[in-house]
Amino acid sequence: MAERRFSVAGLPGFATIALGVFVCLYLPIVTLVVYSFNGGPSIAVWQGFSLHWYTEAWGNRAVQDATLRSLIVAAWASAIATTLATMAALGTTRRAAFRGQTFIYVMINQPLMVPEIVTAVALLIFFASIKVATGYQGLGYLVAAHSAFCIPFAYLPIRARLEGMDMTLETAAADLYATPWQTFRHVTLPLLAPGIAAGAMLAFVISLDDVIITEFVKSGGQDTLPTYMLGQLRRAVTPEVNAISTALLALTVLLLTAFFLLTRKRN
Amino acid sequence: MTSQDAVTAQNVVKSFGQGKVAVRALDDVSLSIRKGEFFTLLGPSGCGKTTLLRLIAGFEMPSGGTILLDGQDVTTLPPNRRPVNTVFQSYALFPHLTVRENVGFALKMQGRDRAEVEDRTNRMLALVKMEELADRATAQLSGGQQQRVALARALAPQPKVLLLDEPLSALDLKLRKEMQVELKRLQKETGITFVFVTHDQEEALTMSDRIGVMSAGRLQQVATPREIYTAPINRFVAGFIGETNFLPVTKGADGARLGCGAEVTALGEGPVLTVRPEQVGVVATDQPGAIAATVDTLIYFGTDMHVHLRLSDGAALVARLPLPPGGDPGIAAGDGVGVAFAPGAARLIGD
Ligand SMILES: Nc1ncnc2c1ncn2[C@@H]1O[C@H](COP(=O)(O)OP(=O)(O)O)[C@@H](O)[C@H]1O
Ligand SMILES: [Mg+2]
Numbered sequence: 001m002a003e004r005r006f007s008v009a010g011l012p013g014f015a016t017i018a019l020g021v022f023v024c025l026y027l028p029i030v031t032l033v034v035y036s037f038n039g040g041p042s043i044a045v046w047q048g049f050s051l052h053w054y055t056e057a058w059g060n061r062a063v064q065d066a067t068l069r070s071l072i073v074a075a076w077a078s079a080i081a082t083t084l085a086t087m088a089a090l091g092t093t094r095r096a097a098f099r100g101q102t103f104i105y106v107m108i109n110q111p112l113m114v115p116e117i118v119t120a121v122a123l124l125i126f127f128a129s130i131k132v133a134t135g136y137q138g139l140g141y142l143v144a145a146h147s148a149f150c151i152p153f154a155y156l157p158i159r160a161r162l163e164g165m166d167m168t169l170e171t172a173a174a175d176l177y178a179t180p181w182q183t184f185r186h187v188t189l190p191l192l193a194p195g196i197a198a199g200a201m202l203a204f205v206i207s208l209d210d211v212i213i214t215e216f217v218k219s220g221g222q223d224t225l226p227t228y229m230l231g232q233l234r235r236a237v238t239p240e241v242n243a244i245s246t247a248l249l250a251l252t253v254l255l256l257t258a259f260f261l262l263t264r265k266r267n
Numbered sequence: 268m269t270s271q272d273a274v275t276a277q278n279v280v281k282s283f284g285q286g287k288v289a290v291r292a293l294d295d296v297s298l299s300i301r302k303g304e305f306f307t308l309l310g311p312s313g314c315g316k317t318t319l320l321r322l323i324a325g326f327e328m329p330s331g332g333t334i335l336l337d338g339q340d341v342t343t344l345p346p347n348r349r350p351v352n353t354v355f356q357s358y359a360l361f362p363h364l365t366v367r368e369n370v371g372f373a374l375k376m377q378g379r380d381r382a383e384v385e386d387r388t389n390r391m392l393a394l395v396k397m398e399e400l401a402d403r404a405t406a407q408l409s410g411g412q413q414q415r416v417a418l419a420r421a422l423a424p425q426p427k428v429l430l431l432d433e434p435l436s437a438l439d440l441k442l443r444k445e446m447q448v449e450l451k452r453l454q455k456e457t458g459i460t461f462v463f464v465t466h467d468q469e470e471a472l473t474m475s476d477r478i479g480v481m482s483a484g485r486l487q488q489v490a491t492p493r494e495i496y497t498a499p500i501n502r503f504v505a506g507f508i509g510e511t512n513f514l515p516v517t518k519g520a521d522g523a524r525l526g527c528g529a530e531v532t533a534l535g536e537g538p539v540l541t542v543r544p545e546q547v548g549v550v551a552t553d554q555p556g557a558i559a560a561t562v563d564t565l566i567y568f569g570t571d572m573h574v575h576l577r578l579s580d581g582a583a584l585v586a587r588l589p590l591p592p593g594g595d596p597g598i599a600a601g602d603g604v605g606v607a608f609a610p611g612a613a614r615l616i617g618d
Contacts, residue, residue: 171326172359174346176373177424186376190363 029249036242043239053243063244066228070208073139073224077146078154078203084147085154085199086192093162094170094188111149119149120216127217137219145217146207153206154199157263161195198262201255209252272338273428273460274300274323279332281318292318293329294484300428300462301477305454307463309471310481311507316464317356319481320430323462325349337427347376352421354431358413360405366416367392367401373424391419394453411442418453428460435470447474468508472496480504496543498535501617505541512547512584514540516615523615526580529558533613544587546612549574549598550605557605560584562598572596576606 008014036054040047057063088108092101111119127141169191173183211226218227225248232241281293292315300306308316321327322334325346334342341349352373360369371388379387392398395415405413414434421429431450435443451474454461465471471478472492479489480503488500499505502513515538516523519530523540533540550557563575563583567590574586584606591597598604 166357166359168355168357168359169361171346172353172355172361173372173376175324175326175351175353176376176420177347178372178376179347182376186372187361 032242033246033249035239036246038239038242041238043237043242053239054247056238057240057243057247060240062223062228063225063240066223066225069139069222070224070226073142073146074204074207076139076143077150077207078200080143080147081150081203081207082154082158082196082200085151085158085203086196088151088155089158089162090188093159094167108155109152112152116149116212120213123213124216131219139222141217141219142214142222142224145213146210149210149213150203150206154203157198157202157259158192158195160263161192161198165191194262198259201259201262205252205255205259208248271301272299273302273304273336274298274462275333275335275338276319276322277333277335279319279322279334280330281315281322281327282330291484293322296332296484296486298479298486298489300460302460303458304476305451305461305463305474307465307471307475307478308481309465309468309478309507312466314481315484316466316481317432320353320432320462320464323428324351324353324430350427352424352426352429354414354417354421354429354434356432356434356436358417360413360416360420362404362406365402365404366397366408369405369416370419370423372420377424387423391423394422394456395419395449410437411446414438414446418450422453422457422459425457426459428462431461431463433464433466435465436467443470450474472508480507482507498614499541499616501537502539502541505616509543510585510587511541511543514542514578514582514584516540523613525558525578526582527558527578528580529578531558531608531613533615534611535615537615537617539616539618540613541616542608542613544573544585546609547576547584547586548607548609549576549586549588550607552603552605554605554607557607560604560606562600562602562604564600565596565598574598576604578606 035043035046037049037051038045038047039050039052085108088104092104092108106113123141123145127145131137131141165188169187170183173187174180178186209226210224211230214224215227215230218224223231225244229241229244276296276298279293279296280291283290283292296315296319308319310316318327322329323336325341325344325348328343332342333340336349336351361372364372367388370391371384374384374387389398392401395418397412397415397419400408400412405416408416417434434450435446438446447470450461450463463471463474472495475492477489477491478495480487480495482503488495488504490498495504495508499508499511505511506513514525516525516533517538518524522530522532524530525540531540552559558578560576560578563577566573566575570590571587572590574588576584576586578584586606588596
């Protein structure tokens with residue numbers, strides 16, 4: 001008699017439930033995307049296909065400013081977070097196990113565990129006192145905050161890549177007269193590059209997407225794209241928001257696809 | 268230590284871990300390896316061969332003792348400042364570099380100019396017969412080819428000493444035999460001191476100028492293959508290299524007294540007599556000096572046969588005899604026979 005293994009997928013109604021979950025996940029997004037092409041001013045009544053709201057958003061000065069600001073903050077934050085995460089990953093993996101290793105992991109991953117609103121309030125208060133003391137009002141606060149919460153996202157793929165890397169290669173480099181710096185430059189870094197790129201992309205997406213911390217930390221006139229959209233929703237809602245969301249979605253999907261291609265196991 | 272020594276280890280100790288879980292991988296190892304020799308470290312898995320090699324390369328620091336290269340104390344020098352290169356067991360070729368870039372890596376790190384790097388790389392590729400595959404990625408090579416690249420890469424900077432950690436263990440038998448010849452040739456052509464690690468006694472005996480036999484973190488004996496085979500200093504060395512017989516002995520009137528009462532002459536000193544099976548003769552019972560024995564079994568090995576014998580006190584002994592022409596051994600299980608050792612073949616050793 002052929003053995004039949006238990007399989008969740010074989011349970012009655014499984015397909016129906018799975019389908020329901022997919023509909024719940026994707027239907028709202030599909031609706032959002034569809035209405036971004038609406039010809040009329042409503043986000044609920046279809047009035048024919050048009051790119052009107054895209055051109056509207058494109059020409060909107062506030063949207064342009066917010067987009068540029070988002071990209072600047074995300075670029076700085078992902079660069080800083082990835083650099084720090086690379087150093088942290090090298091420090092935690094390229095050596096024998098040490099006391100307090102778990103503690104270090106917890107410290108690095110702190111932003112994943114502390115509720116974001118708590119961090120946001122803490123940063124608001126902390127930065128407020130610095131603003132008073134220094135008078136500096138620039139984007140530095142947003143960059144610093146974003147860098148901090150992006151570190152664990154950059155750290156994880158870099159660490160995964162490092163753990164899959166044979167340490168004998170670095171030993172071999174040292175054996176072949178490479179100084180520690182040359183070993184890093186000619187062996188560790190090139191082999192680690194896909195992990196670093198993946199970490200940077202993930203950090204970029206996470207920064208681009210942030211609302212809560214940005215909302216609390218930003219000074220007046222420092223809207224990023226998500227906080228601008230939040231502000232718009234409080235007023236008249238037009239398909240312009242749909243158009244911006246769709247563009248943001250497209251960018252995110254693009255970056256995440258690149259991320260998965262980079263982290264995919266190659267044989 | 269003399270100026271003829273490429274590598275000297277003085278009372279080297281290496282422990283891993285601390286307290287109860289500490290492992291003493293090397294226990295007071297002293298050793299001199301001469302310039303230009305093919306030296307083999309031989310011993311069972313876990314006896315500390317790799318650890319000793321890593322200490323010479325500088326990948327680990329000893330817990331005690333001194334390591335000298337060419338008479339210079341390098342005990343605390345990092346690996347990149349020692350004129351020593353390693354062929355790793357796993358080859359450890361750089362996967363992001365081509366064959367050529369792998370071979371030229373050390374020269375580039377040393378800051379040699381491009382013409383020199385190119386010239387030397389080409390010569391190394393020719394030496395290991397890999398010119399045609401020079402621009403391949405290393406992942407596209409077979410095990411034997413990777414082995415050659417690893418050798419060329421380690422030889423390119425002309426180290427004073429080349430360390431090889433079981434480099435042939437991953438190859439199949441045929442390729443292994445080829446590479447044994449190849450390694451000998453490379454060593455002769457370059458004149459570089461080779462320190463070769465293996466747990467395969469046959470490999471050690473065929474390739475080495477001298478062998479250091481290790482067991483449990485200690486160096487048991489250092490000698491030429493011939494000496495190791497014919498004059499092992501203790502039971503471990505005798506048993507690890509080739510097949511041999513062990514018979515407990517006591518001191519007799521003028522020689523060693525076996526358990527059965529017979530007296531034999533043997534070189535050396537110690538409580539155990541060792542004699543190789545091919546040095547044991549089966550003779551007539553009435554021959555002078557013959558020891559009485561009974562044939563247990565006969566096992567045939569092509570042109571030879573192994574005769575398992577039992578002495579009167581029950582001690583077991585194996586003789587290896589050529590089969591007489593015609594194939595009739597002339598003896599059978601149960602026969603009473605005499606046993607004689609070839610002159611000078613029996614040795615007394617430590618336990
Ligand atoms: N890094 C290490 N940490 C702990 N124990 C080790 C380490 N390296 C080697 N050892 C121990 O030292 C002993 C000798 O190992 P090794 O030199 O690799 O032996 P061999 O190469 O002869 O097989 C073994 O018992 C091994 O478990
Ligand atoms: Mg080993």
